[in-house]
Amino acid sequence: MKKDIILAGVGGQGILSIAAVIDYAALSLGYNVKQAEVHGMSQRGGAVQSHLRISSTRIYSDLIPLMGADLIISVEPLESLRYLPYLQPEGWVFTSRDCFKNISNYPDEDELFQQISQLPNKIAVDAEKLAREAGSVKASNMVMLGVAAPFLGIEIENLKLAIESIFTDKGQKIIDINLRSFDAGLACSREI
Amino acid sequence: MGNLLLLGAEAIARAAIDAGISGIYAYPGTPSTEITSYVQNDPEALQQGIRSNWSANEKTAYEAALGMSFVGKRAMVCMKHVGLNVAADAFINSAITGVNGGLVLVVADDPSMHSSQNEQDSRFFGKFAMIPVLEPANQQEAYDAVFHGFELSEKFQLPVMLRVTTRLSHSRSGIIRKAALHQKNLALPVDPMQFMLLPAYARKYYHQLIEIQSDLEEASEASPFNQLQINKPGSTGVLACGLAYNYLMENISEKLSDYNILKIAQYPLPRKLVEKLFKNSSKVLILEEGYPLYEELLRGFLPNEKSIPIEGRLDHVVSREGELNPDNVAMALGIKKNTTAGKEMVLTSRPPSLCQGCSHHDVFDALNAALADVENSQVFADIGCYTLGALPPYNAVNTCVDMGASITMAKGAADGGFRPAVAVIGDSTFTHSGMTGLLDAVNDGSPITLIISDNSTTAMTGGQNSSGTGKLKEICLGIGVEEAHIRMLEPLGKNHDYNMQVLREEFAYDGVSVIIAQRECIQTQLRRKKTEKKDEPLVRNCKH
Numbered sequence A: 001m002k003k004d005i006i007l008a009g010v011g012g013q014g015i016l017s018i019a020a021v022i023d024y025a026a027l028s029l030g031y032n033v034k035q036a037e038v039h040g041m042s043q044r045g046g047a048v049q050s051h052l053r054i055s056s057t058r059i060y061s062d063l064i065p066l067m068g069a070d071l072i073i074s075v076e077p078l079e080s081l082r083y084l085p086y087l088q089p090e091g092w093v094f095t096s097r098d099c100f101k102n103i104s105n106y107p108d109e110d111e112l113f114q115q116i117s118q119l120p121n122k123i124a125v126d127a128e129k130l131a132r133e134a135g136s137v138k139a140s141n142m143v144m145l146g147v148a149a150p151f152l153g154i155e156i157e158n159l160k161l162a163i164e165s166i167f168t169d170k171g172q173k174i175i176d177i178n179l180r181s182f183d184a185g186l187a188c189s190r191e192i
Numbered sequence B: 001m002g003n004l005l006l007l008g009a010e011a012i013a014r015a016a017i018d019a020g021i022s023g024i025y026a027y028p029g030t031p032s033t034e035i036t037s038y039v040q041n042d043p044e045a046l047q048q049g050i051r052s053n054w055s056a057n058e059k060t061a062y063e064a065a066l067g068m069s070f071v072g073k074r075a076m077v078c079m080k081h082v083g084l085n086v087a088a089d090a091f092i093n094s095a096i097t098g099v100n101g102g103l104v105l106v107v108a109d110d111p112s113m114h115s116s117q118n119e120q121d122s123r124f125f126g127k128f129a130m131i132p133v134l135e136p137a138n139q140q141e142a143y144d145a146v147f148h149g150f151e152l153s154e155k156f157q158l159p160v161m162l163r164v165t166t167r168l169s170h171s172r173s174g175i176i177r178k179a180a181l182h183q184k185n186l187a188l189p190v191d192p193m194q195f196m197l198l199p200a201y202a203r204k205y206y207h208q209l210i211e212i213q214s215d216l217e218e219a220s221e222a223s224p225f226n227q228l229q230i231n232k233p234g235s236t237g238v239l240a241c242g243l244a245y246n247y248l249m250e251n252i253s254e255k256l257s258d259y260n261i262l263k264i265a266q267y268p269l270p271r272k273l274v275e276k277l278f279k280n281s282s283k284v285l286i287l288e289e290g291y292p293l294y295e296e297l298l299r300g301f302l303p304n305e306k307s308i309p310i311e312g313r314l315d316h317v318v319s320r321e322g323e324l325n326p327d328n329v330a331m332a333l334g335i336k337k338n339t340t341a342g343k344e345m346v347l348t349s350r351p352p353s354l355c356q357g358c359s360h361h362d363v364f365d366a367l368n369a370a371l372a373d374v375e376n377s378q379v380f381a382d383i384g385c386y387t388l389g390a391l392p393p394y395n396a397v398n399t400c401v402d403m404g405a406s407i408t409m410a411k412g413a414a415d416g417g418f419r420p421a422v423a424v425i426g427d428s429t430f431t432h433s434g435m436t437g438l439l440d441a442v443n444d445g446s447p448i449t450l451i452i453s454d455n456s457t458t459a460m461t462g463g464q465n466s467s468g469t470g471k472l473k474e475i476c477l478g479i480g481v482e483e484a485h486i487r488m489l490e491p492l493g494k495n496h497d498y499n500m501q502v503l504r505e506e507f508a509y510d511g512v513s514v515i516i517a518q519r520e521c522i523q524t525q526l527r528r529k530k531t532e533k534k535d536e537p538l539v540r541n542c543k544h
């Protein structure tokens, strides 16, 4: 078992919570985990990414090599394209369709989605809408985790247990919203 | 003990607590901040009374840690690479005095400058000070290196440097803990003159420091952190320092047998191991995460015909700048890699920006308006979130050099005849290194207008307490700024015209003015309100 995952988004969008859930599930299954994060300057609304590596054998590098990633999970469509050089030719891209426009020269949306639709393996979903229906837009990161879930090499049940553990301090209501969001994302990728 | 998933920085903090430190001293700085904040929030550390408040700057932090070591306790001091420039005086001299209780200095370098002004390599400082330096390759090794570092420090009575970089500090991995040690008892130095660097003593201690170098080298030869693997005599050798080892192994772990590898994580460089590597290899590739410090040394200054070929950063087999990664190491090894050339798209970049509602925003609006009619206006700024005022849409500030330089550069410009000489500084930067410069300006009567954009926190590094919160006006008065020219503003859109007016008045004043524009950082405010709401025990370090 070996998965190399790139998480992408904008500072403050919660990609580290996605990482925390996958980390927790992977560790509980006895896998090795390495997860490089971004702190500091770029967290101020800049582009952020995390390299997440899971393996049943020893992991050396904290960084994924170019063309080495199995998946890109992005909570923002422009950001989903930024790390394509890291993706294997047959790798998958999962992205939300919610544009985060904090820059004046944000690309034309149609062109952006056109580019995404040309990728060989991709799923783009309205993550914010699904999260809102599940109880809170803040859980759109869990929608994206749900979309990617069947591709992670980790049982769905383990991921759900991890969500419960990660959010346990926040109370049952928040856990439920995050689980519902996860399920909504999962349903999207099962449709395909 | 279970397997904890910790950032490299957190692994160091965990180890420091487990190794029985009595205190950790630091000023925040990416990528070192999380070490101290972990200790501040750790229940065991709280229960054991390990002191962990933020210091005013790296020099005060270093000296306090040295004081704790003086009385026989273990202390850790943490900073980012440029912080060691500030603490250098204390650091270099502490290598001459030596230590009593174990003292480990953690320096976090930032190759590729993810969040820094430069990518200086702290191993230079370690070599300069002639002390042992540890450079762990991974998070578990970082944890273990803290224990090893304290042992070395106490064995040789020297401060020990633990050098990490951004990738290690900000990457998580599973950590296995060791059995925790108790804090040390108070014990004064055996030699009452150990810390007395009058020349007569200093000469003696410096001589001892030189004498002990061979022992330090012996320790490196025997260190479990340095490992030599001769896999095939006559093949290519690789000398891999710190994190470089990971990128090497990422590329060759499957066909390991072909390379001779010397993994280095403890300095001074073990001469015998290096000799063995060179004797058994046809050429040697030197991989250093940072400057080509040892590559330069091993190449020598004049061409050495007898030496086998050496490759590294100096001949651009590895890029001369920036951090290593699996890809540039693969290229240096000559391992064929499909490149993605042609596939790369040009994407709109998304640089960091000020948060919506940030108080600095209103400061820059007022400042830009007040300077609108001034031809060729220049604003000397400093380091913090407000440095983003250099970018559009503000284009409000012109310099960012080192912490505190805004005030002193404005002073120099004013002394040279430039008007208005305006400086912008954050509250934490002001107390870090700005106060002494302001004293210079007051003593010289240099006409500067200093704007302290006071968001009452150290925002750039994540909102740590700022040591001057609530005291800035009194500090300026104490330094000797006239009360009539200390002006208090609230940076809000509704006060724009008034704020602009006040700035103009002070620009026109031919002396030192300080404008304190106070409004809390909205991120810090949000966090504070959340914690207050939760009514959790606050781990705050205000000294009120």
Ligand SMILES: Cc1ncc(C[n+]2csc(CCOP(=O)(O)OP(=O)(O)O)c2C)c(N)n1
Pocket (backbone or CB within 6 Å): B027, B028, B029, B030, B080, B082, B083, B086, B383, B384, B385, B386, B403, B425, B426, B427, B428, B429, B430, B455, B457, B458, B459, B460, B461, B466, B521
């Ligand atoms: C010598 C040194 N130490 C630490 C840092 C890291 N650093 C950069 S900005 C900053 C915080 C500045 O806080 P403040 O001046 O209050 O500005 P704010 O970010 O709150 O706007 C720190 C600690 C540095 N660049 N140089």
Ligand code: SF4
Pocket (backbone or CB within 6 Å): A044, B353, B354, B355, B357, B358, B359, B360, B385, B455, B459, B460, B521, B522, B523, B524
């Ligand atoms: S973190 Fe605070 S100081 Fe920094 S940009 Fe955001 S609001 Fe402004």
